[in-house]
Amino acid sequence: MPGAVTTTEKGASRKLRAHKKSRRGCGNCKLRAVKCDESRPVCKRCKAYGVVCNYDRKSPDLELSTKGSNGVFQVSIINNSTPPSVPKSIAPSLKQGLAASLASHASRSLNNFEFELLHRFQTRTVFTVTTPRSLPVYESSILKHACSHPYLLHAVLTLTLLHDRHFSPTPFDTSLSTIEAHQWGQCISLYNRALSSPILPASRDALWVTAAFLGILAIAHVDARTPEESWPYAPPSPMDLNWLRMSDGKKEIWKDGKAFMQESDFRILALELRGNYAPGLTFGSEEGLKALPPDFLAYFDLLEGSDLVENPYTAPVFSLAQTWKILSMFNIILNFIFCITNMESRYKLLLAQKDPRALLLLAYWWRMIADTQHWHMFRRAIIECQSICLYLEREYREDHALQSLLTFPKGVRCFSGI
Template sequence: MGTILPTTRSTLPLDRVITNHLPPSETDANRKLKVHRKSRRGCGNCKLRRVKCDESKPRCKKCTTFGVFCNYDGQYSDLQLSVSGAANIETLQILPHSLKQTIPSPVAPLSRIRSTGSLESRKAIYDFREQDLELLNKFQTRTVYTITTEKNLQFYQKETIKLAYSHPFLMHAILSLTLMHDRYLSAAPNAKLSTTEAFHWYQGIAMFNSKLKGTIDSSEGDAVYATAACLGVIAFFYIEAKTPEEAWPLKPPSSLDLNWLSLSEGKKEVAKVSGLGGGKSFFPTLLPFENMKPNPSSPIVPGLEALPFEFVQLCGFDASSTDYNNPYYAVALSLAKVLNSDCMLTTILGFLCFTMRMLPEYKQLLKRKDPCALLLLAYWFAKMCQHPHWWIIGRAAMEGQAICIYLQRYHGAETDILKLLQFPRMMCSTVV
């Protein structure tokens, strides 16, 4: 047990010992107390940030340095970014380093994003917040690495943010996507869609649709395409089903069935109407899958033998099969290239290629729940369960199990189908 020393002058700090020995008059003369004037008249932003406001009007120095409008009179909302002159340059000092490199100089951040709802006459104002800057930094330093390849990274990491500041539909899409990634990485990844996620997602889609209905300038092509890419990832990630019975193809038919397929097809149309490929876009050299075209004269590649023989029989493949005469061929070809691969990157790239190259005929077969089309999709989902990726794994596991149950239930008498179901059933059911 330690010894507790008595509180004597010898144990007090040296300056206190000396002070206690001075006469009262000398003590009072040396002790100059600084009087602090307390004020509650500071601006709301400083109170919110818990910093001392110098109360200069119309703008205090703290808000000027931070790059926001003072809200003494309530004219501006909390932490509304300033878009005037020097404040823009000063704002740059408080941004993360990665954002400093991408925001144009002089900085012109959005102080407000005007959003259009379902009715043109119904409009709302969204105030850009400090938290949104944090989300943009997360998008650049984390989320962007999960939605593109190293070849595309430079564009998504830098150019996309620049475009988002002048194209609100892209800004909303990025914020929603990053919030969803945040939720996936949280302690409750299976939580419901938050109000903020839903807000940005809805506004992004509403404004994007409004843009597509109008005239798209050639300078807007990259922003439009980047928005389509982000919304495509969001649509694939978001799945309401909690059990396989609630997932497609088991659930009752809905207009939202296979909506991620529609978005993948929509990206191609967006590329056409937005003028991509005219030499001024970042995308023609960054998206190799878009430039892949079927070769009707090419024979079956050796890798197609990687597929189980039952696929050859069910899908009717032979040496003359091409994209033009067999709707399953392109899907089977892309699947065969990754089926025996243990490389996560190769698998994910193959999956992206698969979603981009699906022919309309194959999509129609999926919608009709054709067994061969369902089996090929189930195998793709099984491969993605083998290499889990945050925005793919949820749908791959849930709809993969649902496809297996559907085929077992309605095609259980067919021996080849039952045999082919073993691999997807095993892979999709092992994901928690």
């Protein structure tokens, strides 16, 4: 192609270099419409994407790789154990039902790429969204319910796409891809339509899991590229705290707690959360409020003898105290999930009003969540933790007690790309 000529504002001209296409790239890069670096035997994009590089046309497209850089399948899992060496894939008997699920509301069925996404969900992503005890239920039930509830199927596809991004060369890109936006939009549209009708017992599990996945998506996707662009430092936006509002969906669906405990496929998770958070509010032990530093408790007016009932910070501070000395990534995340799903409306209101103590408390939580480095939480944890610290430094610089307590959240670890 001859060099095209362009003229700048100053009148100078220069030649534009012809774009060099990758003609010997692997099949996966061509399918995904991205430039292949043609490295052999594995190109960089396939290695980052977690698939087997296929220069040979006879090799399958987007086949999940079982090897990472050290020869072991790599996943960001919610506990410190490793997944089974040969994870379950999509049962052949489910494929027809999954294809029919989309065909029931659209003029198309699942394509090969979407089946590959479902395969990656079942062999990788599912390990990162539940607890070890509940994992067998998630493995056996999620895709089963997706066969008859298209909104859940779209939620699974969207979640897997965002997890794919975590392994991509640009994991912290803030913009949604076309396919991510489409799948997410379809999920919300169909989900809202289902909620507008009477909820039947056969749909409750699918609706509950979809609500849970939408909550994960709301936390995982962060528009802000810097702390200055994030809530609470940035100017107010309708999207502020949207990740917190999403946690209300599960409670609305499961208002009948008795039915949840007796009939749901996922009742084991409810039992686990209930059993994980049983201690009472006490001061006199390292497991109670006393686990936190005295100056921290004093700032929240939670010294011994204080009125715990009327204080709006009592429950969230106690949740933090229960987690303060925990080293297990799994228990930190589980306690945080319990905290936000059971958060009182009066504390949510304080967060929305950017109350300094409410913000400080959330910053402490985000610091601990960031340290877990769990894929769908740590980016928001880092960005919002830093943003809260910037906001409190700017707006409350004369509050010396507050500034002193910011030392812990300001120590949040930064990662490349954030």
